[in-house]
Amino acid sequence: MTTFLGINLFALFGQLLVGLINGSFYALLSLGLAIIFGLLKIINFAQGAMYMLGAFFAWMALSYFGMNYWVALIVVPLVVGFLGILMERFLVRPIAHEDHLYSLLLTFGVALMLQGVFTHVYGSSGLAYAIPEALQGGTKLPFMYLPNYRAWIIVASIVVCGATWWLVEKTRLGAYLRAGTENPQLMQAFGINVPLIVTLTFGFGVALAGFAGVMAAPVYSVSPEMGSNLLIVVFAIVVIGGMGSIGGAILTGLAMGVIEGLTKYLYPEASTTVIFLVMVIVLLLKPAGLFGKEA
Amino acid sequence: MKVSKLTLILLVAALVAPFVVYPVLLAKILCFALFAAAFNLLLGYVGLLSFGHAAFLGTGGYITGWLMMNAGITPELAILLGTGAAGLLGAVYGKLAVKREGIYFAMVTLALAQLIFFVYLQAPFTGGEDGMQGIPRGELFGFIDLSDNLNMYYFVLAIFLFGYWLIHRTIHSPFGQVLKAIRENEPRAVSLGYNVSDYKWVAFMISAALAGLAGSTKSLVFQLTSLTDAHWHMSGEVVLMTLVGGVGTVFGPLVGAGTIVTMQNYLSGGELGNYVHIIMGAIFVICVLAFRGGLVGEFQKLLKRNAG
Numbered sequence: 001m002t003t004f005l006g007i008n009l010f011a012l013f014g015q016l017l018v019g020l021i022n023g024s025f026y027a028l029l030s031l032g033l034a035i036i037f038g039l040l041k042i043i044n045f046a047q048g049a050m051y052m053l054g055a056f057f058a059w060m061a062l063s064y065f066g067m068n069y070w071v072a073l074i075v076v077p078l079v080v081g082f083l084g085i086l087m088e089r090f091l092v093r094p095i096a097h098e099d100h101l102y103s104l105l106l107t108f109g110v111a112l113m114l115q116g117v118f119t120h121v122y123g124s125s126g127l128a129y130a131i132p133e134a135l136q137g138g139t140k141l142p143f144m145y146l147p148n149y150r151a152w153i154i155v156a157s158i159v160v161c162g163a164t165w166w167l168v169e170k171t172r173l174g175a176y177l178r179a180g181t182e183n184p185q186l187m188q189a190f191g192i193n194v195p196l197i198v199t200l201t202f203g204f205g206v207a208l209a210g211f212a213g214v215m216a217a218p219v220y221s222v223s224p225e226m227g228s229n230l231l232i233v234v235f236a237i238v239v240i241g242g243m244g245s246i247g248g249a250i251l252t253g254l255a256m257g258v259i260e261g262l263t264k265y266l267y268p269e270a271s272t273t274v275i276f277l278v279m280v281i282v283l284l285l286k287p288a289g290l291f292g293k294e295a
Numbered sequence: 296m297k298v299s300k301l302t303l304i305l306l307v308a309a310l311v312a313p314f315v316v317y318p319v320l321l322a323k324i325l326c327f328a329l330f331a332a333a334f335n336l337l338l339g340y341v342g343l344l345s346f347g348h349a350a351f352l353g354t355g356g357y358i359t360g361w362l363m364m365n366a367g368i369t370p371e372l373a374i375l376l377g378t379g380a381a382g383l384l385g386a387v388y389g390k391l392a393v394k395r396e397g398i399y400f401a402m403v404t405l406a407l408a409q410l411i412f413f414v415y416l417q418a419p420f421t422g423g424e425d426g427m428q429g430i431p432r433g434e435l436f437g438f439i440d441l442s443d444n445l446n447m448y449y450f451v452l453a454i455f456l457f458g459y460w461l462i463h464r465t466i467h468s469p470f471g472q473v474l475k476a477i478r479e480n481e482p483r484a485v486s487l488g489y490n491v492s493d494y495k496w497v498a499f500m501i502s503a504a505l506a507g508l509a510g511s512t513k514s515l516v517f518q519l520t521s522l523t524d525a526h527w528h529m530s531g532e533v534v535l536m537t538l539v540g541g542v543g544t545v546f547g548p549l550v551g552a553g554t555i556v557t558m559q560n561y562l563s564g565g566e567l568g569n570y571v572h573i574i575m576g577a578i579f580v581i582c583v584l585a586f587r588g589g590l591v592g593e594f595q596k597l598l599k600r601n602a603g
Contacts, residue, residue, distance in 0.1 A: 043398045094584060100398055101344045102583050105538065108531060109579025116572030232527060236406035239399060269417060276410035280391060283403065287394040 012265050013144040019261015020254065021150055021219065024157035025051075025212050027253030029234045030241065031161055032208035034249040035168070038181045039201045042092065042100050043238075045107035048231030049114040050206045054080050054213020055222045056118060059129050069132035073214050080210025081203040088202035093195075111228065118224040126221030153215055160211065161250045168246050177201060236279040242292020252290060309452055318448035319516060324556045325455040326513040331536040331548030333505035336462050338534075339543030340471065341498050342478035343393075346401045346530050347408025350388065351381040351503040353415060353525025355510030360427040360520040361420055370433040370441060374454070374511040381507020382500055384411070389499030393492045396481075405527060412525045426521025430514055447516060454512050458505050463545070465501060474498055506533075535575060538582050541589030550590050 029047055036044050044050075057076045061067035067075065087110065095102050131149045138147040168174040180187050180197055188194045213227075220226055234253075241252030256275050263274040270277070282289065312321055330352055337343045359377030362368055392403045415421045422428070432441035441447045465471050473494055477484045485491050514520040523529060532555065540551025555575075562571050586593055 043402065091580065091584065098587070101401070102587065104344070104398055104401060105534065106580055106583040108534075109576045109583065112531065112576030112579065113573050114576075116570070116574075116576055120569045120573065228527070232405055232409045235402040236409075239395070239402050239406060272413040272416075273410050276406050276413075279403070279406055280410075283391045283394050 009143045015261040015265040016258060017144065017146065017150060017261070018264065019258045021153050021257070022260055023254040023257015024153050025216060025230065025253075026234055026237050026257050027161050027250045028157050028208050028212040028215075029230065030237050030249045030253045031164060031246065032205040032212075033234065033238055034243045034246060035164070035208075036202055036205035037243045038246075039177060039198055040092070040096070040103075042103040043107070043235075044202075044205065045104055045231070046087070046111040046114065047107075047206070047209050047234070048227030048229075049111040050080055050084065050209040050227070051213040051216070051230065052118065052224060052227030053083070053114065054210035055129075055217040055220075055226060056122070056213075057210070058214040058217045059127055059222045062129065069214075069218070073211070076214045077207040077210040080213070081207030084206025085199055085203040087206075088199050092202070093199075111231075115224045115228060122224065124224055126223035126226075129217035129222055131218040149218060153219065156215065157212070160208070164208070165246050165250065233275055236275050238289075240275075240279050240282045240289060242289025244289070244292045248289075248291025313445055313448045318444045320556075320560060322444075322448050322451040322516045323513070324553050325451050326509050326516060327533075327536060327552035327556050328549040329455050329458045329512070330506055330509035331533050331540065331552045332459060332462055333502045333509065334533045335537045335542065335544075335548045336465065336505070337498060337502045338537060339547075340466055340478060341474045341495060343495065343499070344397075344401045344534070345392070345404040345499075345502070346527070346534070347388070347404035347406075348502075348506050348533050349525050349527060349529035350408035350411045351385055351506035352510035352513070352529060352533075353520070353522075354384050354411070355381040355507030355512075356514035356520035356524050357415060357421055357427065358507075359511035360430040360514045363430050363433055363515070364427065369437055370435055370450075370515055373433075374508065374515070377511030377514075378504050378508040381510065382504030385500045385503020385507070386496075389496045389503065393495040393499065405530065408525070408530055409527060412522070412527070415525050416522060421520075421522075424522065426519060426523075427514070428519055430518040430520065432515050432518060441515065451512055451516060454508065458508060461501075461505070465498075470494070470497070532575070535579055535582075537589075538587075539578060539589055541591035541593075541595075542587075544589065544591040544595070547589050547591040554590070 029051060033044060033047055036042065036047075054076055057079060058069070058072040061072045061076065062069070087107075091106055091110065092103055095106065135149040135152050138145055139151070140146075168177060176187070176192055176197060180192070180194055184194050216226070233256075237252055237256050238249070240256065241248045243249065256278065259278065260271055260274055264271040286292075330348070333351075334345065334348050337345050355374075355377040357377075358380040359373045362373040362376055363370065366373070388404065388407045391407065392400055395403050416423060432447060434440050435446070435450055439446055439450075441450060466474075473484065473489055476487075477489070477491055477494060481491060484494075510520075510524060513524070536551035536555045537548055538551070539554055540549065541547030558574070559571060562574070567574075582589065588596060
């Protein structure tokens with residue numbers, strides 16, 4: 001029962017699962033980028049480095065302080081988010097009135113520094129982080145073996161993405177945020193502390209990357225390069241989806257992960273390039289992106 | 296073309312320099328200066344930040360390197376073809392990238408460059424992780440031996456001057472005026488009836504071809520092309536060189552390339568070698584926060600203040 005019409009279902013579902021997991025990380029990172037972009041109109045090039053920080057902090061917390069995975073999953077995103085807040089307050093804000101390309105370069109510089117520091121201290125070979133005890137093992141499904149931790153990644157990231165979507169689109173706080181996106185001056189005139197909202201939003205967007213980093217620690221090796229490689233793919237995903245909507249960022253992230261997984265099964269040589277090729281096609285057919293509004 | 300006193304002094308300095316400083320280091324600086332100048336043509340004069348220029352540097356290097364090793368042609372032909380290949384890639388990438396603006400343009404170029412990076416990583420002709428090593432320099436026009444470092448340097452200097460001249464001509468042509476108009480106020484340029492995307496596209500092609508020229512030349516100087524040349528770090532480095540030197544200035548890319556290459560050269564020898572990326576990141580942050588004009592830009596501001 002492992003083949004159907006000549007298709008090796010075991011391998012196909014295996015790759016689809018890997019694709020969904022990659023897609024979960026794509027979704028979390030592009031969601032963070034989209035939230036920050038929505039309010040500040042800047043792209044945080046350090047988002048990948050923050051994801052890397054999340055993974056390293058989880059590893060350090062376990063190795064040096066014996067902090068277990070579940071505590072790290074709460075504490076590390078808070079710490080990373082706090083670093084993001086410091087970054088917004090002291091580096092990004094002073095140049096907020098300049099061309100937004102400068103903030104891209106600034107955050108790129110921050111990313112280089114962080115990556116350089118961790119390469120210097122821990123080398124570039126990568127560290128291992130054990131899967132938490134409660135999630136070891138797996139479940140045998142008809143067509144495949146589903147490791148528990150991998151199922152957890154997919155569920156947790158969908159829950160976090162969904163909660164963020166709900167927060168932004170359905171709550172009063174989210175309404176402030178969206179209003180700030182539309183017209184910050186008017187918001188300020190209504191007595192809302194817009195700079196505070198901007199800072200907190202930046203922190204939240206970065207914290208999402210930190211959360212993704214903790215989740216990634218047990219499945220990918222924890223290395224200084226892990227963030228930058230992922231981020232470039234996420235940039236392509238952002239171009240594909242457009243940054244018009246929160247939901248769009250989440251859906252595009254997951255979908256691209258699945259497409260990548262399918263490609264790994266059908267034509268493995270193209271698996272590293274397929275998302276970039278999709279970007280090319282989208283640029284040709286719908287330059288504003290699938291969910292984008294602006295030209 | 297009016298030649299200023301400053302240009303003349305620099306020219307004489309460039310001719311004498313190889314007798315004082317190691318010619319290969321000078322040639323390296325000139326290659327990167329040309330690379331940065333090509334990048335600056337886009338950022339400084341059209342306002343487009345490309346984060347994928349390593350793609351063109353790498354393409355020039357790989358094509359020229361492969362031709363020198365396998366085709367048995369003279370170096371000037373190999374460089375010409377390498378440059379052409381980079382220009383061709385630039386034509387395709389440019390057409391796609393100019394569909395988006397600002398930050399999106401940067402992301403599109405970065406992603407497209409990563410696409411070609413993976414192609415070079417997997418393609419058999421590039422040598423994958425090892426890169427192309429031992430590329431022969433050959434004999435220029437069939438009779439000037441380039442394995443002599445001094446000959447090589449003067450050849451690189453000639454290419455560099457040609458590239459700078461071409462950029463100078465482009466900026467000061469009617470075409471260049473339109474580019475600046477697009478940078479200053481794109482909607483106005485559109486309303487005046489200019490096909491803005493086509494202007495951007497042609498500028499992108501010229502920039503890509505010149506970046507390829509730099510890569511082609513560099514592959515002969517070092518007799519080596521590797522994935523480093525096509526890696527996104529390289530795209531970031533050229534941004535940094537231009538930023539440090541001064542975006543939108545004529546001599547900025549030269550000063551920036553000289554500064555960064557000398558710094559890397561100095562650091563890689565000492566115990567600070569591990570800190571290169573940290574230092575480069577720090578320079579990025581400091582430049583953006585405090586010296587957005589770069590060395591040349593800030594210097595010009597100082598001169599103006601004293602004069603006025």
